[in-house]
Amino acid sequence: MEFTIDSEMLKNLLNIMGRVIPGNPAVPILSGILLEADRNHLILTGGDLNISIVKKIDLHATESGEITEAGRLVVPMKYFHELIKKMPNKTMITIKKLNQKIKVINGEIEMTLSGMNQEEYPAIPEMPDNGGGKVKGSLLIDMIKETQFAASKSDSRPVLTGLNWVFSENQLTMTATNSQRMAMRKTSLTTLVSGSYIFPIKAMTELIQVIDKHQFIQINPSDNLVVFQSEDLMFFTKLISGNYPDIEKIIPEEMVTEVVVNRSKLLQGIERANLLASQWKHNNVLFSFTEEGKIQLSSSTSEVGQITEKLVPLELKGDTQLQISFDGRFFAEALKSMKDELVSLRFGGSLRPILILPYNKKSTIHLISPVRAS
């Protein structure tokens, strides 16, 4: 194997691969990166037992290097990545396999790294296209960002630590919940797949870092594995097994109060209230209305102090006697995940969940359960 590649392109490729190659894996060969060169392509493979990435670059077409000799070798990622990172930009790097070693040459810089045993490197599974559908990278990134934060951080119910993707006729729904709050996002999708899959949050957070927002991403889920595939990338992740609860039926329909409010002003108010709510297990913030129809947020910590602030809503309908305590962190995280200038808050009563929706949109729903006042 021998190829030459632009130093910045190699750095960018290794930054992507470095996200999923573990430093100290249970299976030592997985600390390596598999480098392969065919006639025109450089192919990089890396990952752990749950997530792996295959990146395939047509060096010839991108004019960022060339392949002199085909071949393959696994090299220790940590050292290879650190050394390439420190190479000067705007230079060409030559990489040669010599016996079981790799030689890296960049002008007057020469380094040799011992290779690893590539026979031990696990094969990447074949995943035929099952018609899961294609989603634009930017939409996939938005949908994941708007939902993944609401998943459970506790392992007591493993299915809730993941992001649930439900494929149904012409629709994809993503849902995350930790039982006290929920985030849900829908989009239309042409798909031949029908079913519910749970993807680990870690895989989702890596996926949105490595996919190209301008490309379409094809989704191929199978029973225990999914591959997200674009022109030059394959991203595999194992699924979480188990049945995801049917959340949609718990979304309340009846409302007693509805307000429309500026999202960032409400978020700032809740974040201030949170500072004095952190002594409480559920970070209690009290939401109520003043006689003049303003929203009032308040919180207090005994021996430290209290904060109260008022905010004028853009619209207010229904019962203004309502008082409801909620977990201010959950409320702030939901508002932060949104981009809309205005949000609607819908209340079913002081013991019922709050619904938060982008104003005049139905594709995203956040739900926060109330907490007892003290």
Add this chain to the structure above:
Amino acid sequence: MEFTIDSEMLKNLLNIMGRVIPGNPAVPILSGILLEADRNHLILTGGDLNISIVKKIDLHATESGEITEAGRLVVPMKYFHELIKKMPNKTMITIKKLNQKIKVINGEIEMTLSGMNQEEYPAIPEMPDNGGGKVKGSLLIDMIKETQFAASKSDSRPVLTGLNWVFSENQLTMTATNSQRMAMRKTSLTTLVSGSYIFPIKAMTELIQVIDKHQFIQINPSDNLVVFQSEDLMFFTKLISGNYPDIEKIIPEEMVTEVVVNRSKLLQGIERANLLASQWKHNNVLFSFTEEGKIQLSSSTSEVGQITEKLVPLELKGDTQLQISFDGRFFAEALKSMKDELVSLRFGGSLRPILILPYNKKSTIHLISPVRAS
């Protein structure tokens, strides 16, 4: 006490004070910030048992607020700072003392924080001007940055954990060393003080964060305390007691080899070599010359690999048979602390310290002891 102040100015002031007010001090009152208002000034005091800051702002002159009523109160810094940070910018904040509480009002936002017992707050010592001299803030910052990194991180010789300031006739010399490397910086100074003082590194790193580089800083050292004073700031720190070694006499005079080299190219080469030198206790990097008169840097880690690179010096004089191993981290830190484009390296032999100097300047000297090759 009652005053009004621009929200961004108050945030900036609290960011400075927050650097030295401890979160969980042995003496509880020190977790507070002392707020004082006199006729025109807002005075903030905070610190721990070693470092303290007094910041005095003429609110009337800066037109960033006004004092309505004089008074003083100590409030818990953590909550006060976090809450003020979250206040909207470009607004005015009113702060009022009510009984032993503080009330903060900003438009429709109202908060109340319990005060602390200000009788317990320690008095700030009087420090008359003893003629230590005045140094421009920017020069003080440069001198500290160019030397402090070389101090010892180990407590085995406490004096070496500090930065030594020697005041002599018309000169100030700062020195830091950990016995294996040394950094020294001199400047001319009109001073009435003559003596050697050791300041804790933590105080030095905070000092360079809080002083204004455009202002002159007056230095008043005494036997166990020093104050750095500018128009609106007093920064106090305790000294480290003990005798600092007389380093200047160990700086070698005789040289067998001297090279002039581009600083950032040499730094990058050493940083690459460091990546494969980290298995060694002393991070050994080998420095030698090729037959064509190039500098050669190399390092290796068994079972991982090796790196060798060559660099063309701008000047080379003396013995080119020289080979010397040094601690690559120490060498890199010295080069990083410098700003000059070119540096001179002076070698007295493979068992003698390397001198690193800015090209054609004598105010800064770095010294690195060699390490045994293996």
